[in-house]
Amino acid sequence: MxxxxxxxxxxxxxxxxxxxxxxxxSVDxxxxxxxxxxxxHTVVVGDQKYALHLLPSGILSPGCTPVIGNGVVVDPAVLLSExxxxxxxxxxxxxLLISGNAHLITPYHTTLDKVSERFLGKRKIGTTGRGIGPAYADKINRVGIRVQDLFDESILRQKVEAALDSKNQVLAKLYNRxxxxxxxxxxxxxxxxxQLSGYVADTTLVLNNAIDRGQVVLFEGGQGTLLDVDHGTYPFVTSSNPTAGGACTxxxxxxxxxxxxxxxxxxxxxxxxxxxxxxxxxxxxxxxLRTIGGERGVTTGRDRRCGWFDAxxxxxATRVNGLTDFFLTKLDVLTGWERIPVCVAYEIDGKxxxxxxxxxxxxxxxTPIYETLPGWSEDITQAKTFDDLPKNAQKYVQALEEMSGAPISAIGVGPGRDETIQINSFL
Structure with missing residues (x-):
């Protein structure tokens, strides 16, 4: 499998x-x-840096077929530009293959996203304003527009008319737009x-057939576990399921x-x-951390909030995803700290x-409860094996592995494609 x-x-x-x-x-x-x-996603290949927003990262691997599944919401203008x-x-x-069942982000989705976020004021969620939430809402409300609808003008028009009947009322009467x-x-x-017709396919059939043939399929989630609409820090979450179950649906x-x-x-x-x-x-x-780690959103351009590791x-994440392995990234960013705090538990109401x-x-x-681990000052970006790391860096990785509940099978020691220590093979 x-x-x-x-x-x-x-x-x-x-x-x-x-x-x-x-x-x-290594995957198909x-x-x-x-x-x-x-x-x-930012991918560095040699001296080239690629910022991918909607496309799977595998599009940079010549032998790999990149696929946009039915669970993605697609802004066609952004996709074609990318x-x-x-x-x-x-x-x-x-x-590239695109599921005909993937839903489209339309101009009215982005408009509603931006005006509704402004309307919330201090209660805003922090959405990117790109129409993702409204597109998913329409999908669940069964008034969404799918990629396949682009190829039937009659169905497309009916769906747009039905959607705008209510949305124009909201825009005019609630938001004065x-x-x-x-x-x-x-x-x-x-x-x-x-422009899109040549990419559209029955991707469910394609992927299942590929697995049955023994080919390797890698499912890539966007966002992260704590932004999952069901399992994240609701309501400050995305509108879909980045957790492992989302890969199936x-x-x-x-x-x-x-x-x-x-x-x-x-x-x-x-x-x-x-x-x-x-x-x-x-x-x-x-x-x-923000400066050394280059912590600015690839898509949003916003500075990221930074903090110590939270075990x-x-x-x-190990529990809700059934994780079998971890890939630890950006270990090099911590070089230079004499002591590195790690959150091992919380204090809530004195407990x-x-x-x-x-x-x-x-x-x-x-409130985080910290244990402090010794840091290191040696440059680790040239490390090729775990033993090449300074002893304190090794101890830091081992402590995180023990606290997190799954083995760390790879470690990123720099931004480049080759700046990775592989401990255990994923395949």
């Missing part, structure tokens, strides 16, 4: 792009199974049909066909947007809590 899931084990931005790219040369298909262009940008840099994008014309939306969407591949689930962990913790963050650092250490969150509280109220009031 050569199917693997690779996902974020924190609040996203853990380095999934690098991990996927590392495996890309890389599949995005949820999210939209609110997720971003494909064009890669083609200009000599990347072959012809093998101008109504959106049906013809304008239909014309824009139809303009994408010819977002692709049509059953759970019995998945052999390994790999969680990506930063050696510290970051998050973008609003919401609780127990280990957040609002001091010089936090700014130092409570890591254990939670020590070692598992993530299910209560939103409790989590908002959680």
């Amino acid at each position: 050569p199917a693997l899931v690779l996902l974020g084990a924190q609040w996203g931005d853990e380095g999934k792009g690098k991990a996927t790219d590392l495996l890309g040369g 298909y890389v599949v995005r199974y949820q999210g939209g262009n609110n997720a971003g 494909l064009s940008g890669l083609a200009e840099r000599g990347v072959d994008t012809s093998k 101008r109504a959106i014309a049906v013809d304008q939306v239909v014309e824009e969407l139809l303009g994408y049909a010819d 977002g692709t049509g591949v059953g759970p019995t066909k998945i052999s390994r689930v790999i969680g990506i962990l930063k050696a510290y913790t970051t998050r973008v947007g609003a919401g609780p963050f127990p280990t957040e650092l609002l001091d010089e250490d936090g700014e130092k 409570v969150i890591a254990r939670y 020590r809590v070692e598992e993530l509280p299910y209560s939103q109220t409790d989590f908002h009031h959680a």
Whole structure:
């Protein structure tokens, strides 16, 4: 069963792009199974840096077929722009497959996303304003528009008319905005049909057949576990399921066909947007992590909030995803600290809590309990094996592994494709 899931084990931005790219040369298909262009991956190949927002990272691996699954919401303008940008840099994008059942982000979704977030004021969620939430809401409300609808003008028009009947009322009467014309939306969407038609396929059939043939399929999640709409820090979450279960519903591949689930962990913790963050650092250490780690969102451009490693969150990710392995990234960023605190538990109302509280109220009031580990000053970016790491760096990795509940099978010691220590093979 050569199917693997690779996902974020924190609040996203853990380095999934690098991990996927590392495996890309050894797998036949890389599949995005949820999210939209609110997720971003940075991949460094040689002296080239690629920022991917909607496309699977496997598109940079020549022998790999990249797939956008049915669980993704697709902004066609963003997708075509990203494909064009890669083609200009000599990347072959012809093998991309897009599920006909994936839902589209339309102009009215982005408009509603932006005006509703502004309307919330201090209660805003921290959305990227790219229409992802409204597109998923329409999907659940059964008024969404799918990729396949681009190829039937009659169905497309009926669906746009039905959607705008209510949305224009909201825009005009609640937000004092101008109504959106049906013809304008239909014309824009139809303009994408010819450009996308060659990519659209029954990806569920393609992927299941590939697995049955013994080919290797890698499912790539966007965002991270703590942003999952069911299992994250609700309501400060995304609108889909980045956790392992989302790989099944977002692709049509059953759970019995998945052999390994790999969680990506930063050696510290970051998050973008609003919401609780127990280990957040609002001091010089936090700014130092942000600067050295280049902690700015690939898609949003926003500075990431930074904090020490949170083992409570890591254990939670292991549990809800059934993780078999961890890929620890950005260990090099911690070089230079004399002592490195690690959150091992929380204090809530005077009590020590070692598992993530299910209560939103409790989590908002959680105070981290730290253990401090010795740091290192040696440059680790040239390390090729675990033994090449300084002893204190080795002890740090071993402590995180013990606290997190799954083996650390790879370690990122720099941003480059080759700056990775492989301890155990994922395949």
